[in-house]
Amino acid sequence: MNLPDEWTSPEKQPYKDHGNMRSWLLDKECNDQYSVISDGGETTAILLNSKTEASVVEERKRWTETYIRWSPLGTYLVTFHQKGIALWGGENFQQIRRFAHPGVQLIDVSPCERYIVTFSPLHDPRDEFQAIIIWDIKTGAKKRGFSCDNASNWPVFKWSHDGKFFARMSEDTLSIYETPSFGLLEKKSLKIVGIREFCWSPASNILSYWTPEEKENPARVTLIAIPSRKEVRVKNLFNVADCKLHWQKQGHYMCCKVDRLSKSKKNQFTNFEIFRMQEKQIPVDSIEVKEVIVAFAWEPTGNKFAILHGESPRISVSFYNIKPKGKVELIKTLERRTANSIFWSPAGQFVVLAGLRSMNGVFEFIDTGNDTITMMNATEHFMATDVEWDSTGRYVITGVSWWSHKVDNAYWVWSFQGKLLQKCDRERFCQALWRPRPPTPLNEEKIKEIKKNMKTYNKMFELQDAKRKSKASKELIERRQQQMNDFLEVLERLKKRYKTEKETRMQLRGGLDTDEIEHDEENDEEEVVEFFIGEESAEVDEFDHE
Template identity: 65%
Template structure:
């Protein structure tokens, strides 16, 4: 530094100019700063020495074609592989018959393009017979020079998550439910016991927004700023995390193998990140998608077993298959003007509808996947809107059709009932001229459905039954304060509820004879949730809907209130779902037939449970009485110890001894007029 300072302070030369400073390093100077520290950003762009083969990929399982079809094959290959970079060389080896050998060589402009193509297109399904096997050309040398000395892979430690179905083994068959309260600050899991909620797990800030159970109840999903966490097992340990910043919505496949997440924060043109489908078992990302419209969630709808999933595209329907997550047959189904679609809950059928277009009527179409065969088409006229409702066994499809007049006003509503199990899928029609508030099929494979129609104060509920050859009206009830229909998961029993903007009225109805078992009210109720068995139901006032009287009440299926649980800023209650029963239809039928034999042991268990509860109550009361007597004895001792002080303050007179000083007290008698009764005596 001294040398540099001297050079800078040098005097001007004879020409009047300053001498040029000498910036050379001293002979003994050692530079301790590396180029990576100073120029790390530039060194990343430094050209690397390569022999040219790093940009070459080998594509196997390519169709073997002759010269007449080669140009068409080349165009298809270019279209697929040019998405990942510019291809500068193509080579299609041929055999003696002038046919391609089934593998090709492609060269990109850079090795990065080649790596990208391998990662995205290896396993790409071109058609039913050909799926590409894509590798880097350099990998052949690497695999050819593998050492003959084999080293066994290191054994990875097995992470035991325990029994993920443990809650199904409860001896009393109690169900579980999750509760978010304290304005979202606390989350708890409870058993629903006869004595009331029994806490299993409770944590602070377990989720940042809300929670969601998987369809079969195996996993509990919690939301966080960085993504989703899944919890399971007896201790609710975290078994998987999915990194998706800003995630807002999720959905599970019915098989619980895959999870779909949506975030509006991260998305790029080349790497879709708005919607991601994850493998729950491994935590790996299976595929990402762009999202143009989040008005309807879920965007992807799954088939009943998770084998297919679909989404609406512009004038089309895109159906994907698992586990490849590729587009079915590599092309979308062209459907001009498609408005909505829905999967059958039991078969590979898709129902969709399209609106009217000039002289073309509106249509409801049943499509069979993967053949894309139209099973049934129903033409409709003067249609404003359609809503599709599947019966949970897939035996019937009800399409609610809102019809309009020429002035574009909604005039009436039709229900088109498709009989899916009958030949050529016949359609029955039910017309209701009132406005429709709610519609719901009876679960558990029932053939009944309920409709709320009309306007307040004359809201009616109508129950229909789909029999062979006709749809008959079973019962109509009027003057109902309701805007929601909640069927028991086991069928037969239904609740008509007036939620949110109504008073919170609840009517419990047995549809076997249409008796009203109970009519009650949970004022300002916002939610009604049946448990998976159909034995219990809760009504709740959520803090997200109202800021006062936040609580949930537990009822039995007959409408008898069992528990009232007030919780500070109660937000959400969700029952833990149960997987489908393993019993066959014949076994269930036999159980119902011999119910009296089974009911005896359950009645005995109920009496023992009640007896146990009585014993616990008696023991609790006995302990309270014992504590009271001990406390009383303690106070009596203190009272006797203070007697000299009392005598001194009262002039030696013990006023507590009433019998010895009775003359010192004046007796005062007070009379009260009760009533006057006049009795007439006859002569």
């Protein structure tokens, strides 16, 4: 009703050049960046990692009021403020855009980095659709607001892998929205009685969800294709207490962890239902474990997964391999481990078993290559609370966060083999996060070709390492030479001063020239000082005269 009769075109905004938004990828040594919050949250720094010592790229006081986040592809750094959030990027981390949402506490960025979702419990009661707001990152425009009473299960909205769809679950309802219209898909929600959990495939627009048993109807795990809403696979389950859905990062497999009750409903055991997404008709394999499950984790790029099971101090870790068009095979079980978390390398093959917090920071670095389990190193970072792999799988950061533990706050940098490279002590260290990298432009064939010719590249890398070491040695020699030159310069200056003050010394000493007194070496007396070191006693055989 308030629309004007005549349309006027909006004013043209001047173009603002933010520079190269992916400049950090141009580092010749292919070093990664990571962020560090210290001083109890007062200081935020961006550092460039290296084998020897990290260098500061940018450091600012009160850059954020709570914590920070990187966008999924590493393009933006998100900081939190009382009035909203700010996005930073480019070579010098200049401010890209601000989003006004007072009291913002949580954010989520779409996988395509086109949209950002913010949540604030301080929304205006006059406008109930302000608790969650979805923004367009490039334009800064508000796309849509939603009501939300509780964000304990964040993110409330889950995005498809390409950012074309996002979905929200409510009681007996699954609402799927599409972009860029931000309206309901086909203008209606899906009615799913009892829906408990849902998640998207990381590689395709397939959505999975599960519903519990109701009366004589079994529990169901369902996979549906979007936007057609066609069911592509359904699995019925019985005697179900709870389910958890876990997608492998490449989208090749989905695991449904099913906690089941025995027929007497006194004992509980766990089944892992493995959906093979790339095979015809999506076959499902089942593995039964009759122990308490502590943790489950997929190998991000590969066919393996790991399970922590049992109760302390008898926790075991089992590694499984999914054979193409074959069975799921147990590779090996390692018993009596001090671990409560599993962290796979983003590149696969290598895994860190971590005993965090109450387990005092015990770590095991394991190689799972060639279907063999090899222990590379067992070590500890006392009271460690966090583990972070870099996106290339070369380095691992372990940290003791001031937010969780008030003493021994520091972060350590390790190689993927478990070799300690750096100990970084920062006052009241809080958080360290690696900057993500976008997907590699290389296809699988090119990657296989590089691995095949790795010996050729190894020679080149060894030569570069030798040059780097010689350069470091040269810099050390030059620094020491400069220190020697500075010392000789000071020494020469003091000698000149000593000579100019000779007359003053003679006047103070009654005309005696003490500079010319020669030391009488003949009258030197040698003094010998003896120290008692210790005493030993031994029995000697009286017949052993020799």
